[in-house]
Amino acid sequence: MSTQISRDVGCPKCGAAVPTRMWQGVCAQQNPELRVRALEETLFDWQCPRCGYRAQLVYPCLYHDRERGFMVYLAPNGSGREFQPVDVGGKFPQLAGVKKRVVSSPAELKEKILIFEAGLDDRAVELVKYALAGVLDKKHGEKAAEGYFVSADERANRISFCFFPEGRARAIPRSTRFDAYRKSLEIAAAAAETEAERNSFLPVDALAARGMLGEYLGAQEEK
Numbered sequence: 129m130s131t132q133i134s135r136d137v138g139c140p141k142c143g144a145a146v147p148t149r150m151w152q153g154v155c156a157q158q159n160p161e162l163r164v165r166a167l168e169e170t171l172f173d174w175q176c177p178r179c180g181y182r183a184q185l186v187y188p189c190l191y192h193d194r195e196r197g198f199m200v201y202l203a204p205n206g207s208g209r210e211f212q213p214v215d216v217g218g219k220f221p222q223l224a225g226v227k228k229r230v231v232s233s234p235a236e237l238k239e240k241i242l243i244f245e246a247g248l249d250d251r252a253v254e255l256v257k258y259a260l261a262g263v264l265d266k267k268h269g270e271k272a273a274e275g276y277f278v279s280a281d282e283r284a285n286r287i288s289f290c291f292f293p294e295g296r297a298r299a300i301p302r303s304t305r306f307d308a309y310r311k312s313l314e315i316a317a318a319a320a321e322t323e324a325e326r327n328s329f330l331p332v333d334a335l336a337a338r339g340m341l342g343e344y345l346g347a348q349e350e351k
């Protein structure tokens with residue numbers, strides 16, 4: 129179920145107190161228009177009716193896609209990693225089989241929706257992205273500050289991303305063979321989630337990819 133609250137937001141430009149509707153919970157099936165706005169990254173757009181000032185007002189929001197079985201909790205201001213995983217699956221058994229993720233920006237929320245709607249495993253996608261970011265850095269000297277999944281085409285054997293190097297506005301598109309994703313699925317499977325992890329809102333990002341890769345390579349060395 130989608131849930132909303134109303135709060136007065138002080139306009140940073142003219143100081144007007146603007147009653148603002150905020151979505152605490154977004155249900156993709158109940159409000160398909162909010163799903164579209166999340167994908168357009170306009171869900172958190174805010175405008176002052178008095179002076180016209182526009183801004184992005186990002187607040188905590190839980191996105192839920194019941195049909196596809198995933199939830200993404202947007203915890204802004206980099207609070208995603210510090211967000212204490214709670215035993216959601218234990219407390220709410222009906223959510224035990226639902227994929228739960230935590231992200232820290234509207235761009236990451238959009239990325240998770242794209243990945244899960246494409247029926248992909250986000251841990252494997254993060255591993256491919258991590259490898260591509262590494263190539264970008266080593267071969268081209270471009271350190272990617274951010275990188276996002278764009279699309280996947282299994283038949284054309286392609287998986288595509290875009291990277292935003294530090295200090296540059298221009299995005300660098302990068303793609304690789306979909307086979308890289310399949311290989312990454314094996315690595316992700318080797319780092320199986322514990323029950324506690326499955327029951328919590330997990331951050332699955334570059335840091336998680338590095339952890340999975342380290343675990344996999346460590347196990348290879350032991351063999």
Ligand SMILES: [Zn+2]
Pocket residue numbers: 139140141142143144176177178179180181
């Ligand atoms: Zn204003």
